[in-house]
Amino acid sequence: MKVINLHQEENELIELAVENNRHAQQKIYTQFSPKMLSVCRQYIKDIHQAEDIMITAFMKVFTNLKNFQHKGSFEGWIRRIMVNECISYIRVEKKLKYIEDETYFEESFNNIESQFSIDDIQFLIDSLPDGYKMVFNLYAIEGFKHHEIATMLGINEGTSKSQLSHARKMLQGQINKLKNYSNGTE
Secondary structure (H helix, E strand, C coil), rough: CHHHHHHHHHHHHHHHHHCHHHHHHHHHHHHHHHHHHHHHHCCCCCHHHHHHHHHHHHHHHHHHHHHHCCCHHHHHHHHHHHHHHHHHHHHHHHCCCCCCCCCCCCCCCCCCCCCCCCCHHHHHHCCHHHHHHHHHHHHCCCCCCHHHHHHHHCCCHHHHHHHHHHHHHHHHHHHHHHHHHHCCCC
16 A cells, blocks of 8 residues: 555656646655766766756756656656766767777676775776767666667667677776785786
């Protein structure tokens, strides 16, 4: 019974926010902003810039709230807006370039050693070139398929695959260096 009540409360909160109820909008912002800042931070290295982009994206959330169709999760809908806003920012500010390399390797990269902190892993991801980082985040973090990434970024599907392969290779090398350093072998 609680799950139904929570879902009804969320729907009521959304309806109030659609009517420009500032208290409802503040409640939505307070509930989702920590997670959404984390999403933006995956794409944007500078925390202050990530926060600015998140705030801009929340403005789009509230502007387009009337278009939310309750077909998927509300959080997922907000997350998609955040990711799209980050991609738009990077396109405008950094003029992303992708290497048109159709060669890629499928390799297993699913266990990152538990000895590394989230900050260590984020630092490694931040050190990737922007194109690699974008594709890596969309694929590994957000769960998009290569054809979806290609459409979102305006690149070939093969380019998406090769960018991911190169990103994984770079990350694996950085992880190995970190492991060797922490084990005293480097």
